[in-house]
Amino acid sequence: MSQVAKRPKRKNPVERTRQPTLPPPTRSRVALGLTAAAARGRLQLQVCVDCGTVQYPPREVCRACLSQRLVWRRQDGAGELISETTLHAAQELYFRERLPWRIGNVRLDSEVNVMAYVHDAVGAPPCRVRIEAALDRAGQAALIAMPQTGRPALLDDPKLREMTCDPRARKILVSDGKSAVGQAIVRALAAAGADLIWIGVAEPWKQAAGFDGLRELPQAKVVALDVTDSHSVRELAGEIGGKVDIVVNTNDCHRAFSLAARRGVETAQLEMDINYFGLLRLAQEFAPALKARAADGTTNAIAWVNVLSIFALANYPPHGTYSASKAAAFSLSQNLRAELRPAGVRVINLFPGPVDDEWDQLEMPPKLSPATLAAALVDALKGGVEDVYPGDVAQDWVARNLENPKALERELGETLR
Amino acid sequence: MKAAKKKSTRKKSTAKAKVRAPARRERANLSDMLISGGAHLVDLTQTLSPDFPTIVLPPEFGQCRPFRMEEVSRYDERGPGWYWNNVSFGEHSGTHFDAPIHWISGRDLPNNSVDTLPLAHFIAPACVIDCSAQAKADSDFLLTAAHVKQWEQRHGRIPVGAWVLMRTDWSKRKDPVTYQNLDDTGQHTPGPDPDCVRFLANERDVLGFGTETIGTDAGQAAHFTPPYPCHYYMHGAGKYGLQCLCNLDLLPATGAFIVAAPLKILQGSGSPLRAFAIVPAK
Numbered sequence: 001m002s003q004v005a006k007r008p009k010r011k012n013p014v015e016r017t018r019q020p021t022l023p024p025p026t027r028s029r030v031a032l033g034l035t036a037a038a039a040r041g042r043l044q045l046q047v048c049v050d051c052g053t054v055q056y057p058p059r060e061v062c063r064a065c066l067s068q069r070l071v072w073r074r075q076d077g078a079g080e081l082i083s084e085t086t087l088h089a090a091q092e093l094y095f096r097e098r099l100p101w102r103i104g105n106v107r108l109d110s111e112v113n114v115m116a117y118v119h120d121a122v123g124a125p126p127c128r129v130r131i132e133a134a135l136d137r138a139g140q141a142a143l144i145a146m147p148q149t150g151r152p153a154l155l156d157d158p159k160l161r162e163m164t165c166d167p168r169a170r171k172i173l174v175s176d177g178k179s180a181v182g183q184a185i186v187r188a189l190a191a192a193g194a195d196l197i198w199i200g201v202a203e204p205w206k207q208a209a210g211f212d213g214l215r216e217l218p219q220a221k222v223v224a225l226d227v228t229d230s231h232s233v234r235e236l237a238g239e240i241g242g243k244v245d246i247v248v249n250t251n252d253c254h255r256a257f258s259l260a261a262r263r264g265v266e267t268a269q270l271e272m273d274i275n276y277f278g279l280l281r282l283a284q285e286f287a288p289a290l291k292a293r294a295a296d297g298t299t300n301a302i303a304w305v306n307v308l309s310i311f312a313l314a315n316y317p318p319h320g321t322y323s324a325s326k327a328a329a330f331s332l333s334q335n336l337r338a339e340l341r342p343a344g345v346r347v348i349n350l351f352p353g354p355v356d357d358e359w360d361q362l363e364m365p366p367k368l369s370p371a372t373l374a375a376a377l378v379d380a381l382k383g384g385v386e387d388v389y390p391g392d393v394a395q396d397w398v399a400r401n402l403e404n405p406k407a408l409e410r411e412l413g414e415t416l417r
Numbered sequence: 418m419k420a421a422k423k424k425s426t427r428k429k430s431t432a433k434a435k436v437r438a439p440a441r442r443e444r445a446n447l448s449d450m451l452i453s454g455g456a457h458l459v460d461l462t463q464t465l466s467p468d469f470p471t472i473v474l475p476p477e478f479g480q481c482r483p484f485r486m487e488e489v490s491r492y493d494e495r496g497p498g499w500y501w502n503n504v505s506f507g508e509h510s511g512t513h514f515d516a517p518i519h520w521i522s523g524r525d526l527p528n529n530s531v532d533t534l535p536l537a538h539f540i541a542p543a544c545v546i547d548c549s550a551q552a553k554a555d556s557d558f559l560l561t562a563a564h565v566k567q568w569e570q571r572h573g574r575i576p577v578g579a580w581v582l583m584r585t586d587w588s589k590r591k592d593p594v595t596y597q598n599l600d601d602t603g604q605h606t607p608g609p610d611p612d613c614v615r616f617l618a619n620e621r622d623v624l625g626f627g628t629e630t631i632g633t634d635a636g637q638a639a640h641f642t643p644p645y646p647c648h649y650y651m652h653g654a655g656k657y658g659l660q661c662l663c664n665l666d667l668l669p670a671t672g673a674f675i676v677a678a679p680l681k682i683l684q685g686s687g688s689p690l691r692a693f694a695i696v697p698a699k
Binding site: 203204206207226230231232255264266270 | 468470476479480485487593597600
């Protein structure tokens with residue numbers, strides 16, 4: 001459990017809200033390989049195809065045989081903390097504001113030495129540790145030495161907690177609380193200790209099954225929010241924008257049509273209006289306030305979560321127009337990331353496979369339950385990741401897409417027959 | 418540019434007034450009446466706003482787009498000296514007019530779309546049937562031919578070519594949830610029963626039927642025979658619909674004239690409009 005108090009002391013309104021600082025954000029192109037893996041919560045290092053030597057730090061040629069054939073491979077991170085030191089002085093503003101800072105030298109079992117942040121729960125060297133990769137507030141990979149046993153979390157260390165987007169004690173907007181997924185996410189965030197959850201509701205005259213149960217949650221506050229209506233988004237941002245620590249964009253309009261299966265553009269426009277323009281409207285109104293509060297104490301503005309779809313990666317023709325709208329939202333989320341990263345506000349994208357709901361009715365199992373998707377979202381907030389592929393279908397698709405996007409396109413094209 | 422536009426408009430209207438000199442006296446009479454209190458105007462139109470609900474259909478059907486408004490500029494870098502919006506909406510959003518082409522029963526009639534309707538129909542007398550007490554007691558209240566005949570005994574026969582407006586005070590429900598009044602068996606709002614619609618269309622040859630609710634038909638009319646009888650019979654007979662009206666409680670049972678001119682949309686099935694009544698003093 002996190003050491004952070006349930007509800008921190010109220011801020012002193014006489015004092016200036018501090019501005020965010022970041023750990024060094026620059027990486028070489030090859031070093032971004034570490035970041036790519038960390039974004040999914042994985043530790044990967046380069047391995048030489050010719051001699052098998054594991055590399056660190058990332059480089060262009062093998063440190064043992066000078067081969068250029070280096071490939072990124074997942075590592076278990078097992079090793080030994082051989083020395084440590086505690087920084088008491090730092091030129092970098094981010095560390096200067098957080099001193100003292102514990103770092104260590106770890107000898108991995110794969111015979112490579114790495115420098116890592118050392119988790120509070122790790123004892124004095126020499127001792128066995130496990131290296132994990134997580135994104136820091138600059139969105140870059142950082143290596144962390146965790147104890148080999150006991151499996152503590154990043155957020156159990158007060159300093160490393162800053163690498164997470166822990167929902168505990170935070171104020172969170174869930175943009176659509178009516179859908180089954182939205183409801184499950186509200187419940188999961190409440191269970192994770194959120195201080196306040198604003199639950200967006202559009203078209204209040206349409207009742208959603210199960211929704212009234214959310215009103216009983218002590219953290220819940222239902223608010224009017226229709227992401228197809230710029231005025232509605234602006235009004236809510238004006239009201240609560242300066243208080244929101246985490247925005248969770250759950251708005252989703254899912255209709256199951258291939259382009260040839262439905263005449264006209266009305267339905268596709270509605271999908272686009274909610275899935276793409278809805279994100280755009282939310283981002284334009286809420287992102288500036290998040291940036292401004294990115295260093296506002298221990299319950300600062302910290303994250304933006306988009307529930308996208310694995311169909312955003314490659315078009316799934318039976319849900320063709322929906323896929324296109326989610327691809328557009330994915331693209332825009334990258335724009336949002338570029339806007340928010342300088343403030344240290346993380347944009348987390350979830351790419352779930354088919355969900356066990358009305359619009360994926362005809363999809364074959366395995367399908368994600370809304371509760372499983374919500375649990376994946378909370379795990380992502382508690383960790384140091386920004387790309388999440390919950391469920392077997394999503395894991396399968398992302399692997400196939402990474403390996404051969406053209407093959408995946410053709411395979412998905414076959415699903416129309 | 419704006420000044421120039423204004424000027425040309427003024428020129429045009431002067432020119433028109435000259436050509437149509439004989440009409441001048443009538444116009445003067447109407448404006449005299451409005452100035453002297455011999456007649457007054459009643460706005461029958463709800464404000465077009467994004468919060469105003471549209472008809473609810475199962476999500477697999479095409480949907481009426483609700484009114485939406487996006488700012489183009491507001492004296493800012495997008496347009497330093499002017500403010501304007503782009504708006505979008507379905508033909509059947511807000512206070513709106515239904516033309517016969519809206520329904521399959523009226524699809525083959527001549528002049529059945531809003532761009533081809535006779536201009537003369539845009540001003541017509543109104544018969545207002547007060548059902549507010551019944552609608553308050555029963556959200557599913559249905560107006561019957563018998564009710565209409567009772568009304569005629571008090572107020573006289575409905576003239577040919579008149580609007581029949583069903584006053585329910587439903588427009589006073591400002592909360593869209595109670596205005597829509599949906600539960601898991603659908604919508605519960607008052608409207609006419611099938612027999613009543615046939616009577617009005619065939620026996621009285623009305624111009625159309627108007628309501629304060631979101632449709633001219635009752636909330637449960639999908640279960641009637643035929644479904645949506647007010648749409649089916651009225652439009653099949655070349656009659657019109659007006660819905661989401663307000664202020665019907667300010668109209669006399671007879672004597673008011675309704676001004677209801679839909680936008681001239683090519684092959685349009687209806688349109689939001691500014692509907693109002695001219696009410697002569699008794």
